[in-house]
Amino acid sequence: MTALCALFIRDLRLAVRVGGGALIGVLFFLVVVTLMPFAIGPDLGLLARMGPAILWLGALLASLLALDRLLATDHEDGSLDLILTARVPLELAVAVKALAHWLTTGLPLVVSSPLLGLLLNLEAKASGAVALTLLAGTPALTFIGLIGAALTVALRRGGLLLAILVLPLTIPVLIFGVAASNAAIAGPVPFGAPFGILCALTLISLVIGPIAAAVALRQGLE
């Protein structure tokens, strides 16, 4: 337990220190969302209708952008070798790393989404719905991405490959995230159904992600 706590605290520290990249995702999110009104034009009704989709798309891309820091840096400096000799199950070790990664890259996206919602002419209720669905959905993006990060860990500069690999697996999260947001804003579908599926996707990825990532890392040994 001490070992896993130490890993968790160290990953949080690394993320917020110089070069940790915790804010890169949020900045990217900000850039994508602020550019949208310029591209679409000053049609407030259209912006409000597209708002949830734009926010979700931005959050998805920002999550993918940050994924290559999840395991690759530890592999490059030899830390991963030592983590493999630690007396903790590898599944738990990678789960702890993914959790710390979500707290420093996923949670800031959720927190900043209501603010960015203002730029898209979203009402308070709509912004709240998007933030809630992001809170429920972004852990799934991180934990699905964990599998991709483990598969591409040995590749130098494998960031783009990682994003392409993970993208298809995140499409269900995107669909139900946006569907739940729209259901809360406009209906007619009840909010509960797509939101329930979104939560289920997250729970599944929380279980499958670490196990699959540990298998991938062990297979990657050579």
Add this chain to the structure above:
Amino acid sequence: MRLRGSDLTCVRGGREVFRGLAFTVEAGEALVVTGPNGAGKSSLLRMVAGLVRPQQGQLELEDGDPELSISEHVHYLGHQDALKPSLSVRENLGFWAALLGGGGEKSEVALAAVGLAGLAPLPAIYLSAGQRRRLAVARLMAVERPIWLLDEPTSTLDAAAQTILADLMRAHLAGRGLILVASHGPIGLDGVKELRLGQQQSKQRTQPP
């Protein structure tokens, strides 16, 4: 405690590195692995650490902790120092002490022993190559593990640090520990066994004292 490898074959990247390798290390013994570049010294150490899978053959540990795998018994000091540049010297060592051994009580002593006590609050990015290596060596002291796997441990270390490392190794052997060292040069220990890796010969012999 005894570590035995038998009939080990290592294939990396489709190329056979060594075949039919056998060795035994008893408690309190050091085995120096020598051989030309590419002979498989690092691969052998990584294999014992559980980081490379043997194509065939077996590694066995007698009288170890039956709850733990061989790789959970080892200290692996590889070519890379596994240090994070943005963490301080103390944070780096404290993290590895907690992750590998579940405690950081001996970290300060270890830092003082390798001569880095004065640099403890400094971010590791400011360390020289030799100081980074010293910090990696401090890991061996901060956490007790019975099997040490040292890959070229003396590279980048100055004479004083090599003496410190040799003293550490002697103390570890006196405490019934096992050491496998891959090295090209002398490591400062007397009467150690040598395992020579090469194209033809891969048999174990005892170095004349």
